[in-house]
Amino acid sequence: MSNQEEVMEGSHAVAHAIKGADPEVIAAYPITPQTHIVEKLSQFVADGELDSEYVKVESEFSAMSSCVGSSATGARTYTATSSQGLLLMNEVLYNASGLRLPIVMGVANRALGAPINIWNDHSDSIGVRDAGWIQLYAETNQEALDMSIQAYEIAENQDVMLPTMVCMDGYILTHTYEPVSIPEREEIQDFLSPYEPEHKLDPENPETFGTVGFPRDYTEFRYQQFDAMDNATDVIKQVFDEYSDKFGREQRGLIEEYRTEDADIVLISLGSIMGVVKETVDSLREEGKKIGAIKVRAFRPSPAQELIEAIKGSDVIAVLDKNVSIGKKGALFTELKDELYSSDVNPLAKNFIVGLGGRDVPEDSVKKIAKKAEKAKEHGRVKKEIEFIDLKEVYDND
Amino acid sequence: MTRLEKKERFTSGHRACGGCGLALGARLAMKAVDDNSIATCATGCLEVTSSPYPQSSWKIPWLHSLFENSAAVAGGVEAALRAKGKQDINVVAQGGDGGTVDIGMRSLSGMLERGHDVAYICYDNEAYMNTGIQRSGSTPMNASTTTSPAGEESFGNENRKKNALKIAAAHNIPYVASASVAYPDDLIEKVKKANEINGPTYVQIHTPCPTGWGHEGDITVKLARLAVETGLWVLYEREEGEIKDVKKIKDRKPVEEYLKPQKRFKHLFKKEGGEERIQEIQEIADSNAEKFHLDEE
Amino acid sequence: MPNFASIAKPGTTENYKTGSWRVYVPVLDKDKCIGCERCWEFCPDSSKIEEEYEGDTIFRTDLDYCKGCGICAEECPVDALEMELEEK
Numbered sequence: 001m002s003n004q005e006e007v008m009e010g011s012h013a014v015a016h017a018i019k020g021a022d023p024e025v026i027a028a029y030p031i032t033p034q035t036h037i038v039e040k041l042s043q044f045v046a047d048g049e050l051d052s053e054y055v056k057v058e059s060e061f062s063a064m065s066s067c068v069g070s071s072a073t074g075a076r077t078y079t080a081t082s083s084q085g086l087l088l089m090n091e092v093l094y095n096a097s098g099l100r101l102p103i104v105m106g107v108a109n110r111a112l113g114a115p116i117n118i119w120n121d122h123s124d125s126i127g128v129r130d131a132g133w134i135q136l137y138a139e140t141n142q143e144a145l146d147m148s149i150q151a152y153e154i155a156e157n158q159d160v161m162l163p164t165m166v167c168m169d170g171y172i173l174t175h176t177y178e179p180v181s182i183p184e185r186e187e188i189q190d191f192l193s194p195y196e197p198e199h200k201l202d203p204e205n206p207e208t209f210g211t212v213g214f215p216r217d218y219t220e221f222r223y224q225q226f227d228a229m230d231n232a233t234d235v236i237k238q239v240f241d242e243y244s245d246k247f248g249r250e251q252r253g254l255i256e257e258y259r260t261e262d263a264d265i266v267l268i269s270l271g272s273i274m275g276v277v278k279e280t281v282d283s284l285r286e287e288g289k290k291i292g293a294i295k296v297r298a299f300r301p302s303p304a305q306e307l308i309e310a311i312k313g314s315d316v317i318a319v320l321d322k323n324v325s326i327g328k329k330g331a332l333f334t335e336l337k338d339e340l341y342s343s344d345v346n347p348l349a350k351n352f353i354v355g356l357g358g359r360d361v362p363e364d365s366v367k368k369i370a371k372k373a374e375k376a377k378e379h380g381r382v383k384k385e386i387e388f389i390d391l392k393e394v395y396d397n398d
Numbered sequence: 399m400t401r402l403e404k405k406e407r408f409t410s411g412h413r414a415c416g417g418c419g420l421a422l423g424a425r426l427a428m429k430a431v432d433d434n435s436i437a438t439c440a441t442g443c444l445e446v447t448s449s450p451y452p453q454s455s456w457k458i459p460w461l462h463s464l465f466e467n468s469a470a471v472a473g474g475v476e477a478a479l480r481a482k483g484k485q486d487i488n489v490v491a492q493g494g495d496g497g498t499v500d501i502g503m504r505s506l507s508g509m510l511e512r513g514h515d516v517a518y519i520c521y522d523n524e525a526y527m528n529t530g531i532q533r534s535g536s537t538p539m540n541a542s543t544t545t546s547p548a549g550e551e552s553f554g555n556e557n558r559k560k561n562a563l564k565i566a567a568a569h570n571i572p573y574v575a576s577a578s579v580a581y582p583d584d585l586i587e588k589v590k591k592a593n594e595i596n597g598p599t600y601v602q603i604h605t606p607c608p609t610g611w612g613h614e615g616d617i618t619v620k621l622a623r624l625a626v627e628t629g630l631w632v633l634y635e636r637e638e639g640e641i642k643d644v645k646k647i648k649d650r651k652p653v654e655e656y657l658k659p660q661k662r663f664k665h666l667f668k669k670e671g672g673e674e675r676i677q678e679i680q681e682i683a684d685s686n687a688e689k690f691h692l693d694e695e
Numbered sequence: 696m697p698n699f700a701s702i703a704k705p706g707t708t709e710n711y712k713t714g715s716w717r718v719y720v721p722v723l724d725k726d727k728c729i730g731c732e733r734c735w736e737f738c739p740d741s742s743k744i745e746e747e748y749e750g751d752t753i754f755r756t757d758l759d760y761c762k763g764c765g766i767c768a769e770e771c772p773v774d775a776l777e778m779e780l781e782e783k
Contacts (some may be wrong), residue, residue: 057473061467065463069474074482075482132646203436211451212449403731409706409708414739417762421739449703456706523732550758
């Protein structure tokens with residue numbers, strides 16, 4: 001494909017993708033830094049460029065609730081949120097997944113209060129990782145745009161039927177101008193299968209949704225969700241492949257390897273931070289270090305099996321988490337390590353907490369991480385499993 | 399031939415208690431809804447007793463999502479129908495008093511304010527019955543519940559019943575009405591009207607609860623009628639902001655007649671100081687009578 | 696295996712006979728019944744069935760679902776219904 005590239009901010013890139021996916025209903029509530037996505041969509045509707053019912057709800061709670069009603073009625077549905085808004089939706093997130101509604105939601109990743117903070121980290125979406133949603137993470141605006149289209153094809157697959165979040169870093173992507181290639185509406189429509197759910201609210205076939213699940217059946221419903229998420233692994237790969245083939249951008253697999261072929265040390269993370277991580281790998285490679293990186297594109301379903309394959313032969317893995325479970329560690333780290341236990345891959349593993357609440361992660365910080373990983377390799381052991389990078393001395397506030 | 403709509407869209411076999419006012423209310427409301435309708439329902443007695451998987455008491459498409467979002471879910475359903483050009487399908491949202499006037503108030507307010515073409519029905523049994531009779535914002539003054547129990551230092555619920563009908567009306571919606579299971583014709587007519595009117599409408603149905611109010615199941619309808627005949631539950635409609643069609647009361651009864659058969663008010667007849675509390679309730683009825691010109695000459 | 700999203704078919708609680716809950720049963724004096732339908736209107740369990748009796752309309756109780764609450768007997772304007780302890 002040779003679509004003209006246009007320079008625009010990430011939020012608008014996503015809005016263009018959604019316009020092409022043509023949802024019948026959008027229900028959203030504004031929250032920084034998601035606002036530009038929904039403002040742009042509102043403008044598309046106002047200008048007649050997008051024929052969606054836009055429900056201007058009074059809260060994120062009602063945004064997701066209206067999405068549940070709309071999706072259950074058989075309409076393709078979109079919303080977007082961030083941070084506190086995502087948490088306010090929490091109860092409805094589980095419901096949307098349990099009702100098996102393929103809603104697509106953009107998440108402009110932002111830290112959680114207190115203290116209140118509008119800048120980027122992944123505490124919000126990681127915090128709802130158990131809600132039964134597929135979670136895709138974008139590195140670039142282009143990827144956020146593409147994933148917003150791919151998400152519908154994944155979510156609405158009959159073997160999946162799970163809601164899907166497309167996570168993009170707040171400000172770093174949402175408010176940053178980059179050139180993006182926007183597929184034509186016809187191309188997007190041609191790529192997406194029509195949404196025709198087997199079950200929907202329909203007076204012609206008046207079924208009852210949202211019944212009481214007794215102990216006799218509840219486990220089976222959960223198992224079916226679990227199974228569907230498992231199916232999503234193959235469906236995601238297939239959709240990514242089809243998309244890459246059609247649009248000529250290589251975005252295959254739940255993870256993406258970067259110069260890992262002979263790497264002793266592998267840096268692993270997700271989201272926009274991969275830009276600086278890859279640059280750091282390049283400059284350390286120039287110094288002769290055998291280092292590589294892995295980007296995680298899908299956090300749910302778990303990318304662990306692909307990760308294990310990719311880190312075979314490495315000595316140390318360093319996982320960079322923009323989130324931390326207070327009292328435990330970063331989510332990507334703990335989940336990956338969990339999978340390693342029952343595999344025959346057994347590198348040293350270190351967890352680095354970075355970029356919380358919008359703290360910049362410059363190349364120097366990533367180099368520091370690489371150095372610590374190297375040290376672990378030299379010593380043949382990990383002294384401290386979790387480290388907060390660039391942590392200031394704790395000081396009195398006087 | 400029966401006088402009222404014969405078709406049952408809320409069927410037998412539901413697990414509501416014997417003499418349940420809520421089940422009666424839902425059954426009658428569903429007579430006012432045609433088959434070309436979609437219903438949502440909040441978590442609560444109605445939902446739990448009518449949808450034990452794999453069974454359902456509903457004959458129209460029905461969706462339960464959560465406790466506090468029936469109105470927002472219905473708004474989403476209606477938006478989807480608009481997007482599909484199927485505005486001919488009616489959308490009915492349902493909830494109990496807790497799911498409506500307390501935890502669901504935000505989503506109800508949003509749905510009403512945005513002008514969705516949804517008829518909202520609140521089944522008001524005046525407490526959280528499904529969880530074991532805890533006080534809600536719709537519990538009347540001096541009623542004993544499990545979280546506002548009467549005791550040595552307490553006459554039960556300290557606050558006056560929230561006026562959700564007035565709150566709904568404050569959204570400038572075309573139609574608001576109160577109804578009672580003791581007046582089926584009136585109830586059905588009001589729900590029908592709420593459905594037919596284009597735009598958001600709100601109907602609150604008074605539904606006695608034998609378990610929560612502490613009365614025998616056989617007097618459910620009788621109590622609902624007494625609430626109206628004492629002036630404690632006023633039947634009226636508000637169309638385009640104007641109060642209309644108030645049900646007048648001939649020989650308004652003293653509130654004792656309504657209170658006495660209910661265990662939730664038993665303490666008022668036993669405890670010292672109870673008389674003043676009954677008087678307090680009488681004053682509520684009297685003020686209703688004055689406001690709505692209830693008394694028929 | 697249950698269906699994937701806990702979806703139920705309409706009106707299927709009719710497969711569950713709540714009549715077994717009953718302690719008292721409404722007994723109808725068919726000759727007294729005037730077929731006014733009040734018992735049918737007020738039944739929370741839709742368990743009154745219209746039928747012909749000697750050329751007139753009466754409402755009998757559907758014992759499959761009647762929970763024996765007694766609203767029908769209480770509301771009957773001609774006292775045609777009596778609640779009696781049910782022999783089981």
